[in-house]
Structure formats: C-alpha cells, structure tokens
Amino acid sequence: MARISIYTPEGQADAGAGATALAPAGSLADRRIAVLDNGKAGAAHLLERMAEGLARRSHGEYVGLHRKGSAATPCEADLLTSLASSADLILTGTAD
Amino acid sequence: MNETSSAGGEHDTLGAEDCVEDVCDLPGAPPATDRRAVLTADFTLEDDDPETWMDLAEARGWGDGLPLIIPTPERVDRALAALSPGVDPDEVLCALPPRGGLVTRRLLAVNAVMAGAKPETLPVLTTAVRALAQPQTNLRGVNATTHPVAPLVIVHGAAVEQLGFNAGLGTFGPGCRANATLGRALRLVLMNVAGARPGAGDASTQGQPSKYSYCIAENTSQSPWESYPSSLGLDAPSAVTVTCGENPHNVQDHDGRSPAHTLEQIASVMTTLGSNNAPVSGAEWFVFLGPEHAASVAAGGFSRRDVQVFLYEKARLPAARFRRAFDVTQYAAWEHALADEDLKPIVRDPDLIRVMVAGGAGKHSCVVPSWGMTASVTRPLAE
Numbered sequence: 001m002a003r004i005s006i007y008t009p010e011g012q013a014d015a016g017a018g019a020t021a022l023a024p025a026g027s028l029a030d031r032r033i034a035v036l037d038n039g040k041a042g043a044a045h046l047l048e049r050m051a052e053g054l055a056r057r058s059h060g061e062y063v064g065l066h067r068k069g070s071a072a073t074p075c076e077a078d079l080l081t082s083l084a085s086s087a088d089l090i091l092t093g094t095a096d
Numbered sequence: 097m098n099e100t101s102s103a104g105g106e107h108d109t110l111g112a113e114d115c116v117e118d119v120c121d122l123p124g125a126p127p128a129t130d131r132r133a134v135l136t137a138d139f140t141l142e143d144d145d146p147e148t149w150m151d152l153a154e155a156r157g158w159g160d161g162l163p164l165i166i167p168t169p170e171r172v173d174r175a176l177a178a179l180s181p182g183v184d185p186d187e188v189l190c191a192l193p194p195r196g197g198l199v200t201r202r203l204l205a206v207n208a209v210m211a212g213a214k215p216e217t218l219p220v221l222t223t224a225v226r227a228l229a230q231p232q233t234n235l236r237g238v239n240a241t242t243h244p245v246a247p248l249v250i251v252h253g254a255a256v257e258q259l260g261f262n263a264g265l266g267t268f269g270p271g272c273r274a275n276a277t278l279g280r281a282l283r284l285v286l287m288n289v290a291g292a293r294p295g296a297g298d299a300s301t302q303g304q305p306s307k308y309s310y311c312i313a314e315n316t317s318q319s320p321w322e323s324y325p326s327s328l329g330l331d332a333p334s335a336v337t338v339t340c341g342e343n344p345h346n347v348q349d350h351d352g353r354s355p356a357h358t359l360e361q362i363a364s365v366m367t368t369l370g371s372n373n374a375p376v377s378g379a380e381w382f383v384f385l386g387p388e389h390a391a392s393v394a395a396g397g398f399s400r401r402d403v404q405v406f407l408y409e410k411a412r413l414p415a416a417r418f419r420r421a422f423d424v425t426q427y428a429a430w431e432h433a434l435a436d437e438d439l440k441p442i443v444r445d446p447d448l449i450r451v452m453v454a455g456g457a458g459k460h461s462c463v464v465p466s467w468g469m470t471a472s473v474t475r476p477l478a479e
Contacts, residue, residue: 004144005137007167009158009210009288011203012133014196041423072237072469095242095299 028058034087039071040096047091063087131188133198137169157293160283160308164210175205175215179479190229193236195291199225207288211281217259217274219479221281223336224249227473234470238340239292243372244304245467247340249282249311252325255334255477256313263313265456268344279309304343312454318387319453320394325474327400332476339382339472342371344462349389355396358389359403363410365463367442373465375422377444380472382464384454389461400451408446412439
C-alpha cells in the first residue's frame with residue numbers, strides 16, 4: 001500500500017464571504033435596539049418580545065421593527081444602511 | 097452572453113407582483129475572470145486502499161455517503177485534458193454561496209472525478225455551475241433553505257448523444273452513468289465548494305432524493321416541438337438548463353380520452369396547495385411531457401405555447417382556497433382584488449410554465465415546481 005498524493009475537493013473560499021466580526025457589545029444602557037424581521041411566520045412576534053424584554057432589562061430603548069423584502073433573499077442594502085444609522089443593536093433570525 | 101433566464105417567483109412573501117425584479121436584482125454576480133486560484137495535490141493519503149480514502153472523506157465531510165473515486169492528480173489531469181489550448185484550469189469562474197467557494201475548472205474536475213463522471217462531461221458541469229452562480233438562481237437561498245429544493249440539470253442538443261446522457265426511458269432514474277454522475281458531481285460541488293452540507297450550509301428539513309443526483313436530458317428526437325433552448329431564442333448546438341426545484345410530481349393519464357384530458361391531469365397536479373409554488377404566483381413550473389403524452393397533445397393541435405396557455409387557464413383554484421391556506425397580506429393588488437369565488441391562477445404568466453419532452457414509452461409525465469424565489473438559467477454548453 002503506497003502513500004499517494006491527492007487533491008482535496010473544497011478549494012479556496014472568497015475572503016469576503018467569511019463571518020464578519022461583531023462590534024464589542026458593551027453596555028446596552030441608553031442604546032437603540034431594533035428588529036429586522038425575516039418575514040417568517042411568528043418571527044416578528046418573537047423578535048419584538050425579545051427586543052422589548054432586552055430593552056427593559058438593560059435600560060435600552062426599543063426603536064422598532066423593520067421587515068426585509070423576502071425571507072428567501074438577502075436584506076436590501078438600503079435597509080441595512082438605514083438600520084446601521086438608526087440602531088445600535090439589531091435582533092434578527094434565519095429560517096423558521 | 098447568449099443566455100436566457102426566466103422570471104422567478106417570490107418564496108415566503110406570498111406572490112407579490114415584483115418578484116421577477118426581486119430575483120433578478122439579487123447580488124452575487126461572478127467575480128472578474130482575471131482571478132486565479134491554484135489548487136495543488138498536496139494532501140497525502142497514507143495508502144491507496146479505497147477504505148482508507150472513504151474513511152478520510154467521511155471524517156472530512158467530503159462526500160454524499162456513497163463510495164467516491166480517489167481524486168489523484170492523474171485522474172484530475174485526464175478530466176482536464178480535453179480543455180482547449182489556452183483555457184486556464186485555475187481561472188476563477190465564480191464564487192458559490194454560502195461558503196463563497198471559488199470555482200475553478202480544476203476544482204470541478206476534482207469533484208467530477210470523485211463522483212465517477214467521465215472526463216468528457218466536464219463542460220456540462222462547468223456550464224451548470226456557472227449558470228447556478230447567476231444571481232437570479234438565488235443559490236444562497238437554494239442551498240440554505242429548510243425547503244428540500246435541489247438544482248436540476250437539463251442537458252439539451254447534440255451533447256446528449258455525444259456524451260451518453262439518457263433522455264429516454266427512465267431519464268430521471270438510475271442506470272445511466274452520465275446522468276447519475278453529472279448530477280452527483282454537481283451535488284458534491286455544492287457540498288464541498290459552496291458549503292451546502294446538511295446543517296449549517298443546508299438546512300433542508302427532510303432533504304429529498306434529488307439532492308444526491310438530479311440530471312436529465314431533453315428528448316428532442318421525440319419532441320413534436322422545437323428544442324427548449326430554441327424556444328427561448330438560444331441558438332447553440334448544445335445547452336444546459338438549471339432550475340432549482342422539488343422532486344418530480346408524477347402525472348399519469350392512461351385513459352387517452354383527449355389531449356385536453358391529459359393537460360387537465362397536469363393542471364390538477366399543479367394546483368396542489370402543499371407546494372412551495374402555491375403561494376408564489378410568480379414562480380416557475382417545469383412540465384416534462386412523456387413522449388406519448390406529447391405526441392397526443394401535439395396531434396390534437398397544441399403547440400408548446402398552447403400547452404402553456406391551457407395550463408395557465410386550467411391550473412386555478414378559488415381565491416378563497418388560497419386565502420384559507422396562506423397569509424395574504426403581501427398579495428399583489430390583482431390578487432387582493434379577486435372575489436373569494438374567483439378562480440386564481442396558480443401561476444400569473446403562461447411563460448412561467450416551461451414545457452419540454454423527457455422520458456420514454458408510457459403514459460406518464462411530470463411536473464417540477466420550483467423553490468419559488470428562484471429563476472432558471474439556460475446557457476450554451478461551454479468549457
């Protein structure tokens with residue numbers, strides 16, 4: 001049984017497609033908390049209750065819910081830009 | 097680019113009119129082709145025992161669970177040997193989500209070897225992958241969704257016979273190496289390069305058998321109409337279509353009462369409320385007529401366009417049925433305007449019903465509903 005060289009099947013990944021590091025969380029006191037609803041059934045209800053509870057416990061402010069165009073597609077760039085300027089923390093989810 | 101793309105539908109947001117623009121405007125265009133990603137055979141396997149290789153592949157998550165061919169440099173070189181002079185095997189052709197895996201011809205050859213594909217079918221895999229990388233397929237969603245969607249590869253034209261694809265009896269089934277291994281190679285690319293492994297990269301609740309292999313060929317020789325690519329205005333000797341959909345939904349009609357009766361049977365299969373397409377009026381449907389059904393329908397005077405329009409007219413349910421089944425808050429204006437008793441079409445445009453002939457003898461056809469928020473792509477065969 002001889003040692004052999006082989007290719008591996010994964011190749012390289014686009015460096016830009018990797019995970020993005022989150023900003024340091026720090027204290028949520030006086031921070032603006034928003035929800036990005038992915039459009040799935042029940043997501044808005046669950047995420048809003050979470051955001052409201054988080055704001056209450058951390059003395060932050062719940063500033064509202066925004067819904068992306070479709071659960072099946074990435075969030076619109078202009079909505080992300082708007083959210084980035086209007087909230088310090090965004091709660092969202094994926095799938096069901 | 098001589099390429100055609102159809103309109104896609106909206107998935108979970110229930111049939112809004114602007115779904116075509118939604119899928120066609122998605123980000124994700126392939127990167128510029130002046131990039132290279134050189135892959136070398138730098139992994140050492142302790143011995144050439146197939147069991148050793150299989151254990152390694154299983155441990156690394158490189159396969160689909162079935163036996164794999166060892167991707168040695170010699171085998172990969174054989175797969176690349178047919179490339180025309182000057183074609184760069186290390187050119188980056190596209191990036192596949194969610195992992196962002198950079199696709200090169202060499203990497204496709206590695207996965208094709210593992211799947212058992214013959215070297216000469218590599219251009220079909222290359223064309224299919226480049227088609228899937230187009231934004232309108234919404235591959236990120238296709239790979240990541242809880243729905244069981246799988247890309248279906250359809251081979252058209254001269255390549256069918258030249259490369260040994262089966263367009264006839266059992267085209268969706270086992271027994272033909274080209275169909276089986278090409279579809280499997282694409283799945284390995286999606287798992288290994290795109291990262292669509294069950295779990296983080298592929299959240300499909302139950303999966304579906306077509307996630308192992310999903311490749312057929314158009315039976316042009318037994319079609320009463322021009323080839324599917326020709327009907328789209330695509331002038332090429334060979335072509336490849338990719339559509340992301342469910343498993344085939346069978347339609348049997350043995351009675352032979354009339355062509356209209358056969359088409360009504362198909363319409364009845366299209367009006368299932370359990371399909372992802374049901375709440376998405378802008379989604380695509382692929383209708384694969386068996387040759388016998390196609391012959392009788394054509395003998396009854398139906399053109400391909402007539403079939404599309406007939407199915408559009410017949411595949412309808414009362415609007416109240418849709419409203420009971422789905423949240424209607426994002427319906428388009430015309431859907432809101434319907435009275436409960438009005439018949440609402442399952443698909444809003446006959447052009448979204450894609451018709452071609454596939455399979456062999458027998459009184460069966462099938463329907464492949466899409467995932468919804470995705471559009472098919474047809475491209476000329478290219479290396």
